[in-house]
Amino acid sequence: MIAEEMLIACCTDLAGKVRGKAFPATQLDKRTKRGIGWTPTNAQITCFDTIAESPFGSLGDLVLIPDETARVRVQLSDDLPAEHFALGDIRHTDGRPWEFCTRSILRSALDRFNRVTGLTLLGAFEHEFQFRNDAGRIGEAYSVNGFRIERRLAETLVAAMRAAGLEPDTFMKEFGSGQYEVTMGPSRGIAIADQSTILRELVHLVANAFGKEVTFTPIRDPAGVGNGVHIHLSFLNSDTPATWDPNGKHELSKTAGQFVGGILKYLPAIVAITAPSVISYLRLTPHRWSAAFNNLGFRDREASVRICPVSDLSDISKAAQFNFEFRAADATASPHLQLAAIVHAGVQGIEEELATPDATTEDLSLLDTSALAERGYCRLPTSLPEALDRLLANSTVSGWFPAGFTETYAKHKKGEMAFLEGKPQLEICSLYEQVY
Numbered sequence: 001m002i003a004e005e006m007l008i009a010c011c012t013d014l015a016g017k018v019r020g021k022a023f024p025a026t027q028l029d030k031r032t033k034r035g036i037g038w039t040p041t042n043a044q045i046t047c048f049d050t051i052a053e054s055p056f057g058s059l060g061d062l063v064l065i066p067d068e069t070a071r072v073r074v075q076l077s078d079d080l081p082a083e084h085f086a087l088g089d090i091r092h093t094d095g096r097p098w099e100f101c102t103r104s105i106l107r108s109a110l111d112r113f114n115r116v117t118g119l120t121l122l123g124a125f126e127h128e129f130q131f132r133n134d135a136g137r138i139g140e141a142y143s144v145n146g147f148r149i150e151r152r153l154a155e156t157l158v159a160a161m162r163a164a165g166l167e168p169d170t171f172m173k174e175f176g177s178g179q180y181e182v183t184m185g186p187s188r189g190i191a192i193a194d195q196s197t198i199l200r201e202l203v204h205l206v207a208n209a210f211g212k213e214v215t216f217t218p219i220r221d222p223a224g225v226g227n228g229v230h231i232h233l234s235f236l237n238s239d240t241p242a243t244w245d246p247n248g249k250h251e252l253s254k255t256a257g258q259f260v261g262g263i264l265k266y267l268p269a270i271v272a273i274t275a276p277s278v279i280s281y282l283r284l285t286p287h288r289w290s291a292a293f294n295n296l297g298f299r300d301r302e303a304s305v306r307i308c309p310v311s312d313l314s315d316i317s318k319a320a321q322f323n324f325e326f327r328a329a330d331a332t333a334s335p336h337l338q339l340a341a342i343v344h345a346g347v348q349g350i351e352e353e354l355a356t357p358d359a360t361t362e363d364l365s366l367l368d369t370s371a372l373a374e375r376g377y378c379r380l381p382t383s384l385p386e387a388l389d390r391l392l393a394n395s396t397v398s399g400w401f402p403a404g405f406t407e408t409y410a411k412h413k414k415g416e417m418a419f420l421e422g423k424p425q426l427e428i429c430s431l432y433e434q435v436y
Contacts (some may be wrong), residue, residue: 008085009036009066012334013100013199014412015047016276018436021064025084028066035063038090044102047277047332047435052415055408062098062326064090070194072164074202076156076209083160083205087194099402102336103190109149109343109400110189112255116347117255119235119242124169124186124322125196125335128227129203130220132213132433134178146173150180157182157206164202166195176225186232193335196229200331214329217436218275218283226283228290229330232308232341234323235259244322249356250307251322257356260296260305262325262349263342264357267294267304267328268392270341271380272387276413277332278420279432281383284328286365291328293377298359304328304380307359328380332436344400388413 007028010020020034040056061294066086074083090101097104113121130302131150140146147154150173158168167185174181182203187195200216207214219226234243245253252260275284286292289301297303310321357376364377372378380389388410391397398406420428 003081005082005084007031007066008063009088010085011064011088011090012193012336013045014043014100014102014334014337014409015045015416016331016333016337017045017047017133018197018201019045020085024078024250027087028071032068033067035065035088035091038062040098043408044415046412046416046419048416048419048431049436050415050419052276052413052418053411055404055411061093062090063093065089070191070198072198072201073204074160074163076160077208080209085201087197091309100408102334103193105401105405106190106193106336106340106343109340109347113343113347116350117235119237119255120188120344121192121233121343122186122188122236123192123231123233123339124184125192125199126181126183126228126230126232127196127199127216127331128174128176128179128181128229129214129216129331130176130180130227131178131207134212134217140173141175143173147171149173153206153210153212154180157202160202160206161199164198166199166202174225176227179225179227186234188236190336193339196335215433215436217429217433218277218280218330218332220433222282222425222429223369226288226290227330228283228327228337229333229335231326231329231338232323233326233342241317241319241322243324244319250296250359252307252324254356255350256324258350258352258354259346260349261354261357262346262352263305264294265298265324265347265354266345266394266397267391268378268387269326269397270345270379271383272391272413273341273409274326274329274333274338275387276384277330277432278384278417279429280330280332281381281387282425282429283330284380285382286363292380293360293372294380295362295364295377296357298361300360301327302363303360332432341397341400345395348396348400372415377434384413384417393418395427 006022007025040060044052044054066088070087090098154171169183291304
């Protein structure tokens with residue numbers, strides 16, 4: 001059958017979805033110059049394909065310009081079409097970055113980080129996901145047989161990752177029913193979020209090729225295990241690691257400690273961006289190995305920010321291994337927006353010269369509100385409406401983003417919530433499972 005290869009120019013949006021428009025691959029050169037048409041109100045398409053209240057209405061025109069550095073072409077087999085797409089930037093027709101382009105928002109945050117610190121951000125996203133058409137088997141958590149069941153898929157995914165320019169790391173059978181985790185090596189700057197986006201798309205691609213469906217939803221069943229996104233970060237001074245200080249508190253450098261302090265101070269306001277679905281807050285509860293308080297933990301998987309372990313057995317230096325992990329996140333968010341919010345919060349902490357936080361070593365859920373406040377902690381928002389209220393009430397956080405962004409973002413999320421109004425919890429979980 002006759003066919004001509006097409007390439008999709010795409011971007012992550014406020015719903016955390018990857019949306020775009022395809023064109024003949026032979027047009028790539030001209031599309032990287034002039035882009036492809038885009039519409040402002042596309043930003044208000046919710047994850048359920050409704051349109052939230054939009055400040056743009058039917059007005060305006062934009063262009064989506066594919067970025068050659070974020071282009072992926074993967075051919076899984078001769079009898080399947082090539083997967084060919086490129087993440088890009090949404091711009092005004094005069095070339096200016098569009099204020100609501102998630103990639104441009106992240107680029108602005110990274111520019112601020114570099115301007116204030118002179119450093120480069122290094123990082124990687126870890127992803128958990130579940131097979132939708134797999135009821136799961138008892139006794140397979142972390143097991144060799146659990147991996148064996150999906151070995152062919154895992155090895156195809158690793159090959160696809162490498163073909164896409166990602167550095168494969170690990171693949172494992174996770175604790176939950178039909179749940180797996182995939183990790184990759186670190187990258188720098190905007191590529192951290194680009195590669196997270198690419199990995200999610202590759203997981204869907206490979207699963208579909210095997211006749212399977214996967215979901216990255218935060219939680220399929222309120223009584224079950226959730227799927228998180230863990231964002232590992234460290235700093236480089238040119239090519240020299242700049243996060244570890246053997247004499248620093250918790251061995252964090254002064255800059256890293258201030259950065260973590262900023263994340264935790266502003267976390268109650270940014271969690272609406274990092275964990276932005278209605279069901280995200282079923283997962284962000286105590287004793288789910290997720291995050292429920294604005295705390296730093298040392299190797300603690302219940303902390304919102306965790307100092308990760310290093311190995312004396314490794315051939316990699318301790319300074320190069322040393323990193324911290326943001327855990328109050330899931331895959332209903334745009335990786336670009338997640339990272340932008342985290343970076344802005346961290347830089348704010350540096351500018352405010354915050355102290356490196358203490359690391360908790362106890363169960364914070366046993367403390368009442370006043371005891372938490374006495375020690376500088378608080379319970380994170382327990383619902384999306386509460387999280388949005390915290391976001392909108394914090395003028396510092398709103399000031400990190402383009403004018404009108406947080407208000408428009410809140411309208412987007414309220415449109416998402418309106419679609420779910422009156423639906424029972426299990427149906428809501430099922431709907432999110434379908435769209436993520």
